[in-house]
Amino acid sequence: MSDYVIEMLNITKRFPGIVANDNITLQLKKGEVHALLGENGAGKSTLMSVLFGLYQPEEGCIKKNGEVVKINDPNDANALHIGMVHQHFKLVECFSVLDNIILGVEPNKMGFLQKKEARAKVLELSEKYGLKVDPDALIEDISVGMQQRVEILKMLYRENEILIFDEPTAVLTPQEIDELMEIMRGFKAEGKSILFITHKLNEIMAVADRCTVLRKGKYMGTVNVADTTKEELSKMMVGRNVNFKVDKCDCKPGETVFKAEHVTVPSKLHKKNAVNDVSLEVRAGEIVCLAGIEGNGQTEFVQGITGLTKMSSGRIELLGKDITNASIREKSIMGISHIPEDRHKHGLVLDYSLEQNMVLQQYWEPQFQHNGFIKQQAVREYAEKLIDQFDVRSGQGPITTVRSMSGGNQQKAIIAREISKDPKLLIAVQPTRGLDVGAIEYIHKQLVKERDEGKAVLLVSLELDEVMNVSDRILVMYEGEIVGEFDPKTVTVQELGLYMAGAKRQDENNSKKEEA
């Protein structure tokens, strides 16, 4: 009998032009939380896809309890009690929670569904592990955190013993992350084994027993988390020392660049307003951060001021000019750059090449077209310049289809494009979401550089580390209103948390409302 429930020995997986996994060994003990750490593109997801049967490795073998097994597809993985929560959930939006959990293993008698038993089992599991869900709610109506709990219940319902979590915290609020950590500890106590893919070092330190590090497809080693530090891990992952603290000088705010007055945006989800009477100013040379828990109106506020959705009232100004009714293109010409929250939905045309994406807002400018004909050569040169300057990595350079690029490089491409437009106001919504420490460090540097060049930066972030490190001024949003303004040098994370959760609010912001 082997010590390990799952062993992946000397796995090598090649794709055209790249070795995604180069001789990687991963051994998972029974009842441990094993973290898999690596930058974007280090080969973590590929390795997990091999374990889950989505890819076949060219070399190496997989053993379960010491015996070699062949995993051809996810059904084989399931039969070996391997379950996975994917980074992007695989749920049927218009089905109920219960329907999603039993999907594929529906209990039935002669073809008739037996939901009663299933419901009892789901409720029991949900009780046992503290995974609160409403079995009858539709997936499209519930929060991301609850959707993740549904995915976890799916694994438990199938009696999986080896649970893979692919970057589970990327979509969660700080509170939900704590809950998830607690749930993972519960699983561990039960004797289940967990593979936890992440690039957030704090989480590894908090919950993992051992950690395997990959870098650029190569195996860097496995360490006991108790014997290591964050700094050491990040060095193993990136290959150099990473600066967690953002270096920046004091901010010297200049004139007001952007001003929003009494902005109200209706919600798409409910009848109330998503953004309620928000006023704020961003000055040249400062980074203003809009902090808050997801779903408190930050997204809608940015969509309102950039023109992606309509504001129901309020006015906005750029450098003293009223731009309330300006079109998206006019705003872009006047100097607003926007790094959107959802890079796949808004930021990129995934089936276009990298160079085509680099000129997404500027293709019509005389620089890139003549009498309506696109100047291919000028576009190519511009793209090459940006790729070089911002170190955007891709398989085929400017002609790479963006869909095939890694998330971090897609984000770098957007940042390159938006910053190179030389904006007056840079709006960045969760610019580091889902990226690794190396890329985060880089993006933070870029934001600070823009600020130092006298640009106004409006940053929307859910990550408290980012909020505290990067911003010059913090505005906390709660339920569509700004409930407090802080200086990052004087406020504590705990204090911010109270405002973000709605437990406290500064009076001057809402005194008018209470009077009325």
Next chain:
Amino acid sequence: MKNYFKSKGFITVLASVISIVVGLLIGFILLIVFNPAYAVGGLGSIISKGFSSSDKFAKVLYQAAPLIMTGLSVGFAFKTGLFNIGATGQYTVGAFMALVFGIQFQMPWWVCLIAAMIGGAIWGFIPGICKALFNVNEVITSIMFNWLGLFMVNLLLNNMPVMLADHWGASNKDRTAALASANPSAIIPKLGLNELLHSNYMNISIFIAIIIAVVIYIILEKRTFGYELKACGFNKDASIYAGINAKRNIVLSMVISGALAGIGGGIYYLSGTAQYTIVKSLLAMGFNGIPVALLGASSPIGIIFAALFISYIQVGGEALQPEYAKEIIDIIIAVIIYLSAFSLLVKNILGKFIKTDTSNVNAEDKAVTPPEPVPAKPAEVAPTEEKGGNE
């Protein structure tokens, strides 16, 4: 040379050839099932009839021209993210407009062709504006407009005595007048091509269609307008984010798509050899644009070859009569076309066997097939480092 066989273009062409061969084989099996005695001759006829005489070859070109136009209509809309299933309605209205200007108003052929284009454009505009303003699915509206177009044209023709053949000395009332007797100047010029190929079918319409296909190619691949249209087709949200007027582009895309089908109707009925017959079924030429667009991977240049191929098979199929019933011939042709459309699937399978040389796709690609991107295949085998099984 080694690189050549690994290029994407080579795989695309190879995939099409394999699909067509498989289609022919299954067609051959059907021929054996229905009438074994003539099966071998029948297959020979399908394969070689189009080249058997200059007259048949002219007929291939004659039918290919409107097919290119309806194929372009469907393919153009595909590229911009719309499914224009209304090509047949736009084709019908275009044909009607061409004939009205030719017979009723006695206009020259090029005026008739412009009228056909406008007619088709209007028939595309209405579903387009419904989609843009009210988000009504263009598939539903354009299907309705197929029938609206057909019956409106029939109703109008029944009430326009000058348009019908009996007004011009012929005996039948159920079809429009032959242009030769009504207005010879409305017939598309033949420029001596008919004598060259010894065929009445031959005129310059195939060249008109090819020129339009090249223009569409330039619009889509070289111009900012095409860049905008394709961006809207691939990702509407991102194009709105980029400041592109997506609603205007949806309408324009449907207008252009309709205009292309309208021209198709025009060039077919202005050939002088066709008369519009008042019947209660939709014209197949419009629907055949869909397999043409699929087979040509929506690329304008690909569509030219796809239309020629399908036209060629049809001419070969017609020669199967009377040994085979007309419906059986249609089935056989359909099977061949259907399997030809599998070329995308075959291409993916081939792609797994022949590892594409990604570093060297530029130069050779263009020589063999029109450049990518092929739309509507999100599941492209694009295994990159981090994406894994996420999508």
